[in-house]
Structure formats: C-alpha cells, structure tokens
Amino acid sequence: MLRTIGLMSGTSLDGVDAAWVETDGEAIGRIGPTLTLPYEPALRRDLRRLLDLAGDIAADDPFLADCVRRLTERHAEAVERLRAEAARALGEDADLIGFHGQTILHRPAPPGERRPGRTWQVGDAAWLARQAGLPVAHDFRSADVAAGGQGAPLVPVVHAALAASLPRPLAVLNLGGVGNVTWIGPGEAGHGRLIAFDTGPANGPLDDWARTHAQTDYDRDGLLALAGQPDGAVLGRLMAHPWLAAPPPKSLDRLDFDRALKEAGAGALSPPDGAATLVAFAAVCVAAASRHLPEPPLQWLVAGGGRRNPAMMKALAAALEQPVRPVEVAGWNGDALEAQAFGVLAARVLRGLPITFPGTTGAPEPLTGGRIARPVG
Numbered sequence: 001m002l003r004t005i006g007l008m009s010g011t012s013l014d015g016v017d018a019a020w021v022e023t024d025g026e027a028i029g030r031i032g033p034t035l036t037l038p039y040e041p042a043l044r045r046d047l048r049r050l051l052d053l054a055g056d057i058a059a060d061d062p063f064l065a066d067c068v069r070r071l072t073e074r075h076a077e078a079v080e081r082l083r084a085e086a087a088r089a090l091g092e093d094a095d096l097i098g099f100h101g102q103t104i105l106h107r108p109a110p111p112g113e114r115r116p117g118r119t120w121q122v123g124d125a126a127w128l129a130r131q132a133g134l135p136v137a138h139d140f141r142s143a144d145v146a147a148g149g150q151g152a153p154l155v156p157v158v159h160a161a162l163a164a165s166l167p168r169p170l171a172v173l174n175l176g177g178v179g180n181v182t183w184i185g186p187g188e189a190g191h192g193r194l195i196a197f198d199t200g201p202a203n204g205p206l207d208d209w210a211r212t213h214a215q216t217d218y219d220r221d222g223l224l225a226l227a228g229q230p231d232g233a234v235l236g237r238l239m240a241h242p243w244l245a246a247p248p249p250k251s252l253d254r255l256d257f258d259r260a261l262k263e264a265g266a267g268a269l270s271p272p273d274g275a276a277t278l279v280a281f282a283a284v285c286v287a288a289a290s291r292h293l294p295e296p297p298l299q300w301l302v303a304g305g306g307r308r309n310p311a312m313m314k315a316l317a318a319a320l321e322q323p324v325r326p327v328e329v330a331g332w333n334g335d336a337l338e339a340q341a342f343g344v345l346a347a348r349v350l351r352g353l354p355i356t357f358p359g360t361t362g363a364p365e366p367l368t369g370g371r372i373a374r375p376v377g
C-alpha cells in the first residue's frame with residue numbers, strides 16, 4: 001500500500017483540506033490525520049475574482065500566476081504540517097501526493113455533443129513535487145473531458161470503496177459549493193453499479209448571498225436562512241430550470257446558476273428570505289436528482305460543509321423521502337472525505353487504474369487520467 005496525502009481545494013474557496021490515507025487505489029488501509037488550512041481573506045477574494053476572469057484570462061497572466069503561487073504555497077504548507085502530524089501520530093511519512101488544485105473554470109461539452117469541452121484546475125504540481133520531494137498526481141479531470149466526459153464527479157469510486165460493507169442502495173451526497181450525489185447499487189460493489197452526477201448549486205450561491213447581505217463568508221449554522229421563509233415564486237422559477245430535469249451525466253461550474261438566480265428575482269428578496277430560498281433550492285435540486293436514480297436509496301449520507309448547516313439539513317429532510325444523515329454515522333469524516341479521496345485517486349493514477357466511468361462522468365468507457373509530476377534531482 002502507498003502512504004498518500006490527498007489535497008482538495010473545493011469550489012467554496014475556503015481553504016485546503018488535507019488527509020493522510022494508506023491505499024493501493026482500491027482498498028483503503030489506515031486512515032491517518034486530516035487538517036484544513038483556511039485561506040486568508042485576500043487569497044479567498046482573489047480566487048473568487050479569478051473564477052469571474054477565468055473564461056478570458058491568458059495562461060501567462062500575472063494575476064493568475066500570483067494566485068497560483070499563493071495557492072500552491074498554502075498546499076505545500078498543508079503537506080508539511082500533515083507530514084509532521086503523521087510522523088507524530090503514526091510514525092509514518094508519505095509516498096505520494098494527490099493534488100486536485102483549484103477549479104477556476106469547468107465547461108465540459110454537453111453530453112452527446114462532440115465539440116471539445118474545457119476544465120481548468122490551477123496549481124503548480126511540479127513546484128509542489130520539488131518542494132515536498134514526492135511524486136504529485138494532478139490534472140485529474142482533463143483526460144475525461146477530452147474524451148467527452150463531464151470531468152466530474154471523481155470521488156464516487158472512493159465512496160464505493162468506503163461503502164463496501166454498508167447496506168445498499170445507498171446515496172452519498174456531498175454539499176460543497178456545488179452538490180453531487182453518488183448512488184451505489186445493491187449486490188456486488190463494482191463500478192458498473194455506480195451512478196453519480198452533480199445535483200445543482202449547494203452552498204456556493206448561499207455563500208455569495210451571505211457575503212453581500214450579511215458581510216460574512218457563509219451563513220454560519222444557517223442562522224440567516226432559519227430566520228427567513230423561502231419565496232415560492234422565486235423557487236418555482238428556479239425549479240423550472242431545464243438542468244434539473246436533464247438526466248445524468250451532468251456537472252456544473254461554480255457560477256453556472258448565477259444568471260438563473262438573478263433572472264428568477266432572488267436578488268430582490270430580504271437577506272433572510274433570500275438565504276432561505278437558496279437553501280430550499282439546494283434541497284429541491286437534490287430531490288430532483290433523486291428522480292434520476294435507478295432505485296430509491298435506503299438512506300442519504302451527507303458529507304461536505306452543507307451538513308453543518310441545520311437549515312440545509314432540515315430542508316433536505318423535508319425534500320427527500322428517505323432518512324438523511326451526516327456521513328459520520330458510517331464512521332466517515334465528512335470534512336476530509338474529498339481530500340481522502342484524492343489520496344486514493346492519486347494511487348489509482350500512479351497504478352494506471354481507471355478514475356472515471358460511464359456511470360460517473362459519462363466517459364465512453366472506464367478511463368485512466370491524471371498526470372504525475374516527479375521531484376527532480
């Protein structure tokens with residue numbers, strides 16, 4: 001088995017999650033320490049600006065280069081701290097890093113269309129490899145998008161490995177900036193029984209709303225949303241969005257719904273009602289996703305920051321017919337799950353195992369992907 005460090009900087013732009021996991025890319029051995037290094041407000045602000053600029057920015061733009069340098073330095077710091085923690089707690093170092101980078105643009109070709117799509121994760125893998133003295137698996141999504149896949153979600157294969165002994169069918173819901181669901185079918189745990197796709201916007205629009213209307217980075221504990229009422233008219237217009245009815249495979253850019261939210265009139269709502277409406281919409285998106293699953297799951301296990309928002313968990317429980325529980329009931333770590341997954345995916349990249357599948361990204365067949373940056377010298 002390899003001792004991996006997985007690194008994830010998600011669409012919420014709140015920081016880098018890091019996790020130590022022993023794995024051969026298929027089985028998962030010891031699960032070690034985890035940590036989150038939050039980004040300082042200036043880096044958060046600049047990354048958010050980079051999302052707005054990404055469609056037009058040149059690859060050698062100095063602002064981009066500066067963001068990439070700061071982002072990668074923060075990742076290197078996370079690696080260094082996690083290695084120290086793994087040495088202290090387990091007496092172990094690491095063999096391999098899985099570095100997702102920061103998605104700044106995600107425009108896969110719509111399913112069935114033959115034109116090439118584009119997905120862009122920034123981060124300097126070669127620098128990180130040299131700095132850490134370890135091989136770094138990175139660029140996990142491009143090969144899939146080039147082959148006509150959605151390039152996301154990638155974590156489902158790891159959900160399936162972790163869920164091997166849980167009752168199925170099971171749905172694992174990640175609520176980050178964007179939401180995504182993994183459905184793991186009954187019977188033998190195998191890749192053919194995996195269905196996964198993005199559900200819709202989750203915390204992303206709510207974070208933007210809290211920033212504009214409450215001067216906070218997010219609606220902590222759902223206090224703003226719990227003080228408001230969802231607006232039926234706005235919600236109704238949002239629910240009519242064709243994306244919800246479209247069958248999987250499908251994935252989203254963090255900003256994909258910004259225009260629809262504006263056009264639906266969300267901007268005119270009071271701060272609490274706007275927050276309540278965005279929470280209700282995230283939950284309605286998951287309910288819409290449930291209609292695309294082959295069979296109802298026995299339960300929904302929720303990972304990601306959204307599970308910490310009581311308003312979101314309440315809205316989900318109301319929108320879904322099955323029990324909704326945080327992944328901790330299965331003994332998983334809902335804050336570190338994606339980081340752990342990129343450690344496992346790194347091992348898969350190194351071993352040349354497929355990382356995307358017809359049921360997850362709509363890849364034409366199970367596909368390998370990712371690249372390895374090696375420390376030189």
Ligand SMILES: Nc1ncnc2c1ncn2[C@@H]1O[C@H](COP(=O)(O)OP(=O)(O)OP(=O)(O)O)[C@@H](O)[C@H]1O
Pocket residue numbers: 009010011012013014174175176177178179203204206207217218219220221222303304305306308309310338
């Ligand atoms: N206590 C809390 N109350 C309310 N919301 C919370 C709380 N803690 C975290 N969140 C929400 O969770 C978000 C972070 O979630 P997470 O770290 O899962 O996202 P991510 O990994 O960046 O996104 P993605 O999975 O889309 O890549 C925050 O931006 C916030 O909206």
Ligand SMILES: CC(=O)N[C@H]1[C@@H]2OC[C@@H](O2)[C@@H](O)[C@@H]1O[C@H](C)C(=O)O
Pocket residue numbers: 010011103106119151152153154155156174176177178179180198251252338
């Ligand atoms: C393009 C991109 O970075 N997508 C993220 C995003 O955040 C959640 C959802 O949208 C998911 O599809 C994906 O991340 C997770 C880690 C995944 O690929 O499984």
